[in-house]
Amino acid sequence: MSITPDQQAEIVRILCQLLLESDNPRIRARAAKSLGRLGILDAIPPLCQAVSTDSDVQVRLNVMDALVLIAKLNLTAMAEPPKNQPTFNIGSVGNLNTGDITIQGDQVGIQYNYATSPELQALISELNSTIAELQTQNPAVSTEFQALTIIDAEFTEIQQGRASRLAILRQQLLNPERHFQASKATLVEVLKHFLEESVWAKALITYIDTLSTTPEEGI
Amino acid sequence: MEQTTNYRQMVLDTIANALTSDPNPEVRSKAAESLGKLGDQIVTPLLLTALADSNLAVQCSVIQALGHLDNEAAVPKLLQVLENGATTTRQAAAAALGHIGSEVAIPSLLNALSDQAPAVRGTAASVLGAMGAEVAIPALLNLLTDSDPTVEAHAVEAIGAIGSQFAIDTLVKLVADPSPYLRQNAAIALSKLGRRDTIPMLVRLLQDPDAAVRETAVDALGTAAQDYSVA
Numbered sequence: 001m002s003i004t005p006d007q008q009a010e011i012v013r014i015l016c017q018l019l020l021e022s023d024n025p026r027i028r029a030r031a032a033k034s035l036g037r038l039g040i041l042d043a044i045p046p047l048c049q050a051v052s053t054d055s056d057v058q059v060r061l062n063v064m065d066a067l068v069l070i071a072k073l074n075l076t077a078m079a080e081p082p083k084n085q086p087t088f089n090i091g092s093v094g095n096l097n098t099g100d101i102t103i104q105g106d107q108v109g110i111q112y113n114y115a116t117s118p119e120l121q122a123l124i125s126e127l128n129s130t131i132a133e134l135q136t137q138n139p140a141v142s143t144e145f146q147a148l149t150i151i152d153a154e155f156t157e158i159q160q161g162r163a164s165r166l167a168i169l170r171q172q173l174l175n176p177e178r179h180f181q182a183s184k185a186t187l188v189e190v191l192k193h194f195l196e197e198s199v200w201a202k203a204l205i206t207y208i209d210t211l212s213t214t215p216e217e218g219i
Numbered sequence: 220m221e222q223t224t225n226y227r228q229m230v231l232d233t234i235a236n237a238l239t240s241d242p243n244p245e246v247r248s249k250a251a252e253s254l255g256k257l258g259d260q261i262v263t264p265l266l267l268t269a270l271a272d273s274n275l276a277v278q279c280s281v282i283q284a285l286g287h288l289d290n291e292a293a294v295p296k297l298l299q300v301l302e303n304g305a306t307t308t309r310q311a312a313a314a315a316l317g318h319i320g321s322e323v324a325i326p327s328l329l330n331a332l333s334d335q336a337p338a339v340r341g342t343a344a345s346v347l348g349a350m351g352a353e354v355a356i357p358a359l360l361n362l363l364t365d366s367d368p369t370v371e372a373h374a375v376e377a378i379g380a381i382g383s384q385f386a387i388d389t390l391v392k393l394v395a396d397p398s399p400y401l402r403q404n405a406a407i408a409l410s411k412l413g414r415r416d417t418i419p420m421l422v423r424l425l426q427d428p429d430a431a432v433r434e435t436a437v438d439a440l441g442t443a444a445q446d447y448s449v450a
Contacts, residue, residue, distance in 0.1 A: 044226045048233040060246045064237065064253045067230050071257055075227045 012038060016046040019063075025056035032059060036066025039073035231257065235265050238281075244274035251277060255284030263290045270296060278304075279311045286315030294321045301327050306336040313339060317346030325352050332358045337367035344370065348377025356386045360393070363404040375404060379411030387412060394420050399429035406432070410439035418443060 003011075012035065019031040032050065035043040043066070050063045234257070238250035251269060254262045266288070269281045282300065285293040293315070300312040301324075313331055316324040331343035332355070344362055347355040355377070362374035378386050386408075393405035406424055409417040421443060424436035 041223070041226055044229055048229050051233045051237050057243050057246055060237070060241065060243070061249050064234060064246075064249050067234065068253045068256050071227065071230050075223055075230070 008038070008040070009042070012040045012043055016043055019050055019059075020046055025054075025059055028054065028056065028059045029062045032062040032066045036062070036069040039070050041070065041074050044070060227259075231259060231262065235262060238265065238269055244272075244277050247272060247274065247277045248280040251280035251284045255280075255287035258288065260288060260290050263288055263292055267293060267296050270300065275305055275307055278308050282308060282311040282315050286311075286318035289319055291319060291321055294319060294323055298324060298327050301331055306338060309334065309336065309339045310342045313342040313346055317342075317349055320350055322350075325350070325354065328352075329355055329358055332362060337365070337370050340365065341367070341370045341373040344373040344377045348373075348380035351381050353381055353383045353385065356381060356383060356389065360386075360389055363393075363401060363408070364398075371404060375408045375411065378408045382412050382414075387414065387417070391417075391420065394424065399427070399432050402427065402429070402432045403435040406435050406439040407442075410442040413443065 015031045015035050015038075019028050019035065022028050022031070028050070032047065035047060047063050047067050047070070051060055051067070054060050054063065231254075234250050234253050238247055238254065241247050241250065247269075251266065254266060263285070266281050266285050270278060272278050272281065278300075282297065285297060297312045297316050297319075300308050301316065302309075304312060309331070313328060316328065325347070328343045328347050328350075331339055332347070334340050334343065340362065344355075344359055347359065359374045359378050359381075362370055363378075365371045365374065378390070390405045390409050390412075393401050394409065396402055396405070402424065406421055410421060418440070421436055421440050424439070425433055427433050427436065
């Protein structure tokens with residue numbers, strides 16, 4: 001089972017939104033890269049917009065690579081076929097991210113292996129609503145560090161006995177036996193893939209990443 | 220289908236605009252590179268205009284892109300760059316002209332063999348070799364005594380690539396030259412031609428009075444043997 005066209009379209013939509021709206025240039029640059037790997041034509045207008053309007057150089061560079069990749073995959077009429085293929089010099093190949101196309105397979109693999117587990121999907125949706133909640137509660141927060149501080153505070157509160165959604169979350173997150181056989185590192189990667197939309201998500205990932213791998217420890 | 224055409228135009232317009240208007244030279248370079256990769260000849264005039272970019276790195280990317288596009292229309296401008304450009308752009312122009320492979324470029328490439336910059340001489344030599352330009356043989360033989368060893372290596376490769384009878388005759392003479400240095404270079408060049416009749420000459424060099432020449436002869440015989448095994 002692979003992801004459906006609808007799901008793919010949704011991912012493209014989210015990535016395009018991140019590309020145009022995230023205030024973190026690194027996120028925008030990564031969104032551009034991912035869009036290039038996906039090679040979906042619908043991403044072309046937002047990518048074109050980003051080339052003209054993004055203030056960050058690295059984003060503009062990544063966006064152009066993405067545009068070339070998508071065009072190469074879909075708009076073959078753009079090239080005069082036989083002439084074009086062998087003309088890449090070594091530097092171009094490096095920039096073309098030809099290796100990344102194959103990485104796409106791995107990503108699909110990750111989505112398939114772990115995201116289809118009902119527990120993990122529930123957890124991801126739980127995390128998403130937690131992030132949304134944190135965002136509403138703290139509208140002024142704009143950096144990952146600020147978000148991290150608040151998340152840390154919330155978790156500390158849990159330790160002092162207040163049962164909350166976060167407490168349950170933490171138990172679920174740190175209980176690999178019950179929910180998934182995946183290592184914490186894998187979990188973090190999966191979460192990154194699904195959540196990396198806001199400073200909150202980033203901060204939460206950072207936080208989870210720093211948590212102990214042993215569930216009992218510190219709870 | 221029409222949608223596809225629109226997208227194609229949108230991508231070209233956007234990247235073309237970045238090439239002409241982006242304030243950052245790195246981005247303009249990437250734009251030029253991208254246009255080269257997209258391979259649409261329609262951007263050739265735009266790239267030719269962008270040769271006047273204020274930044275050298277951008278100019279080089281533009282020249283490379285013109286090489287990728289492989290459009291003869293770019294040759295006259297590239298020849299101008301080869302004659303009057305900066306070192307890096309002269310080298311890039313030589314490579315791009317080689318890519319396009321237009322015979323018209325040969326006289327200028329021959330001139331470039333005596334360019335003051337070794338990088339340009341070396342690239343010109345490789346390009347002429349790849350083009351199989353027999354007319355370059357005398358000048359390439361001169362480069363066998365170039366002050367820069369990289370240039371010599373390129374010249375040897377190029378002579379091997381051209382592999383004409385004239386080149387062989389000249390090399391056969393050079394194998395007996397009083398200069399041990401020339402004997403060495405000639406041995407290397409001969410070994411790359413992959414011709415059976417050069418083997419006895421290389422074997423004779425194993426008895427050369429000069430130690431370095433004898434060593435080179437061993438290497439050269441190895442190279443010649445490789446060529447035969449492949450063939």
